[in-house]
Amino acid sequence: MIGIFDSGLGGLTAYKELHTLLPRGDFVYFGDTGRVPYGSRSRELLMRYARQDINFLLANGADVILAACGTVSSVVLDALKSEYALPLIGVVDASVEAALAATKNQKIGVIGTGATVSSGAFERKLHALCPEISVTSVACPLFVPLVENGYIGRDCAVTRQVAEDYLAPMKAAGVDTLILGCTHFPIISDILADILPETVLINSGSAAAKKVAEACGAQSGAGSASFFVSDSPVNFDAVARVFLGGETVKAKQIDIEKY
Numbered sequence: 001m002i003g004i005f006d007s008g009l010g011g012l013t014a015y016k017e018l019h020t021l022l023p024r025g026d027f028v029y030f031g032d033t034g035r036v037p038y039g040s041r042s043r044e045l046l047m048r049y050a051r052q053d054i055n056f057l058l059a060n061g062a063d064v065i066l067a068a069c070g071t072v073s074s075v076v077l078d079a080l081k082s083e084y085a086l087p088l089i090g091v092v093d094a095s096v097e098a099a100l101a102a103t104k105n106q107k108i109g110v111i112g113t114g115a116t117v118s119s120g121a122f123e124r125k126l127h128a129l130c131p132e133i134s135v136t137s138v139a140c141p142l143f144v145p146l147v148e149n150g151y152i153g154r155d156c157a158v159t160r161q162v163a164e165d166y167l168a169p170m171k172a173a174g175v176d177t178l179i180l181g182c183t184h185f186p187i188i189s190d191i192l193a194d195i196l197p198e199t200v201l202i203n204s205g206s207a208a209a210k211k212v213a214e215a216c217g218a219q220s221g222a223g224s225a226s227f228f229v230s231d232s233p234v235n236f237d238a239v240a241r242v243f244l245g246g247e248t249v250k251a252k253q254i255d256i257e258k259y
C-alpha cells in the first residue's frame with residue numbers, strides 16, 4: 001500500500017503520475033485540508049503535522065510513504081526519516097535530479113512556499129550536485145489558496161496576474177528550467193507555461209512519483225485508492241475531479257489530531 005500525503009490537493013500531482021505508472025497499485029491519500037497552508041508554519045508545527053500525517057497513513061496500511069509536499073520534504077523530512085522503519089520519500093531529490101538533467105544554460109529557478117524557499121533545501125541539493133549552477137528562488141505562497149479554491153483554469157485572470165508577478169524574476173534571470181517545488185503548483189502549470197514558454201517546468205510531484213514507482217517495482221494489488229481529508233471533503237472532491245480528468249474521489253473526513 002502506497003501512502004501519499006500533502007496539506008491538501010497538491011499531492012494529487014504525485015498520485016496522478018503514480019496511478020498511471022502503477023495501475024494495479026493500492027493507494028491511501030491524506031490531504032490535511034483543515035490545516036492548509038503548511039508553507040507558513042514553523043518547523044515545530046510542521047514536525048507535529050507530518051508525524052500525524054505519517055501515523056495516519058501507517059494506521060491505514062501504508063508500507064511506503066511519499067511526502068508529496070515540498071514544504072514537509074524541505075523542512076522536516078530528513079529529521080523524521082530516522083523515526084520510522086518504512087521508506088519515507090520526499091520531492092526534493094527527484095526534482096533536483098530532473099532539473100539538472102534538463103538545464104542547458106545552468107540557470108535553474110525554484111518556486112515553492114515561504115517555508116520551502118527559506119529552508120534553502122532545493123538550492124543546497126542543486127549546489128551539492130553541481131556547484132556551478134546558478135539558482136533563483138522565489139516564494140509563491142498565494143498559489144496555494146488559489147489552487148485550493150479552484151482557481152486553476154488556464155483562462156483564470158486572477159491566477160495569471162499573480163503568476164506574472166511572481167515569475168518576473170525568473171524571466172529576468174533567464175532560467176531555462178524551473179522547479180515547481182510546491183506540489184500545488186503543477187495544477188496551474190498551463191498558466192505558468194504560458195508565462196515562461198521557453199522554460200522546462202519540473203513537476204515535483206510527478207518526479208517524486210517516478211522514484212516511488214521505481215522503489216516499489218511492479219505492484220499487483222487491487223488497483224484501489226482511498227482519499228481522506230481533515231475538513232469537509234466537498235471542495236477537495238470538486239477540484240480533484242477537475243484535476244484528475246473526471247475521476248471521482250469521494251474523500252472521507254477524519255480527525256487527524258487523534259494520530
Ligand code: DGL
Pocket residue numbers: 006007008010011036037038039040068069070071072112113116144181182183184
Ligand atoms: N503542497 C505543499 C508543498 O508542496 C504545501 C503547500 C502549503 O500548504 O502551503 O509545499
